[in-house]
Amino acid sequence: MVGGVFFSSGGYASLVQVVNEPGAAAAPDRWRWWSREPERLAWLSAAALFAGTIVFAVNLVDSFIQGLGATAEDRLVWSPDMVGCALFLVSGHLALVGIGGWRFWRHRDLGWWIVAVNQFGSILFMVSAVASFVRPTTGDELAVGLANWGTLTGALCFAIAGVMQEFEHPAGPRRRRRA
Secondary structure, eight states, X not given: OHHHHHHHHHHHHHHHHXXXXXXXXXXXXXXXXXXXXXXXXXXXXXXXXXHHHXXXXXXXXXXXXXXXXXXXXXXXXXXXXXXXXXXXXXXHHHHHHHHTOTTSOOTTOHHHHHHHHHHXXXXXXXXXXXXXXXXXXXXXXXXXXXXXXXXXXXXXXXXXXXXXXXXXXXXXXXXXXXX
């Protein structure tokens, strides 16, 4: 549950960052906690990401309910998982479109790599979600190993992209000052 809070907080932080970035619809003269800017791809991407984290929070809370049958588990746990994964894929697609898309291999553009690694993580999360469907007849997941592998590797992609963001800076690479 604690990880879920951090996950949703990170999604919200992404949205706040987009709302306050230079070039936002209304250049903020003060810090803003929210805005509605559906005409901006960056805002749409961040909003879809945040919405996905909220849906995953529902999925996480529902997964603690004991004694669910296969149909109830698919409805309360698997369905929100699929919706959250779809929102992550939409978010990643919008981010890719915003930076030029897959058709332009930008091997020297750190921003492109960050978005591409995140999108690959979203694809792996979707693989995990599909594999975790509970068969109504047996009550077993389609592929437990694949579900666990997809979740782990998708989360690793997100973590790697998060570390990569530390090296991305609007004014160029950060340099450490020597004391």
